[in-house]
Amino acid sequence: MKTLGMIGGTSWHSTIEYYRLINELVGEKIGTQGNPPLIIHSINIELMRKQNKDEINAKYLDVSLKLEQAGAEAIIICANTPHMVYDFVQPQINIPILHIANATGKEAKRKGLKKLGLLGNKPTMTGDFISSVLRSNYDIETIIPESDYIVPAHNYVSKELTKGLFTSEAKQFFMDQIDLLVKRGAQGIILGCTELPLLLKQKEVKIPALATTNLHAQMAVDFVIDGTH
Structure with a gap:
């Protein structure tokens, strides 16, 4: 299986839902004897509430690079709103961001x-x-x-x-x-x-x-x- 990087935290309730769904759906495919390789980086939701676009872009780029360096082969952002960073981050990393x-x-x-x-x-x-x-x-x-x-x-x-x-x-x-x-x-x-x-x-x-x-x-x-x- 491919290793997936997950950027969560906005909110942690949705991050749990993503983690649960991905594991359950993979289990339906391969059986419950295994589970997918996932790397999770949770961001403080206050970052989004401050609404500083430059700060948000910089943080998501930093986290995305760290996930790539940690071995992630793609990234999923576990919320809708943070996809505002896609056009800024995607050209600067070497793995795909799976766009919602x-x-x-x-x-x-x-x-x-x-x-x-x-x-x-x-x-x-x-x-x-x-x-x-x-x-x-x-x-x-x-x-x-x-x-x-x-x-x-x-x-x-x-x-x-x-x-x-x-x-x-x-x-x-x-x-x-x-x-x-x-x-x-x-x-x-x-x-x-x-x-x-x-x-x-x-x-x-x-x-x-x-x-x-x-x-x-x-x-x-x-x-x-x-x-x-």
Whole structure:
């Protein structure tokens, strides 16, 4: 098996979910007698909360280089928002970063979806590091909630979900957002916060819900098993 470097910590709840999923999925492939070689570097979540882009880029490059030097053959970033560093970090290392938007785009294409609603925190929804990959690589349009709902969505993610708090109020808020995005033409919903699939389940959503955590973990497993990415 290939050795995978994992950058986690934003939040540690999502890092645990990635670690669990990757191990479980590899076990389904090779049996439970073995487990994948993983190198984990956990970053303090305060780095992301400070929102200093240069500092974030520098930290993720430093960690990526350390993982490469430690023997990682690819890197997976265990959250959506830190993929903002991809364009800065990837050209400066010699191993691939498995991009969460590619994992999402492949599944959306398989399902024939051309217009997706994106839910997550403010940087994920308003940035282009997810939408640009979906547009350029898969010809998929991405829409986000109306401006009045961006801050409330961000607060639910940053003040509750990333701290392991999953309330009925948060669930109802995001279910309402899904309904509004459907009215604007969304054929599927990107659960673009690693904790959102822990809050919302597919059976509760009337259109395809693309759980980025699960799709990303499967991409990691495909790499570990046969080197594809």
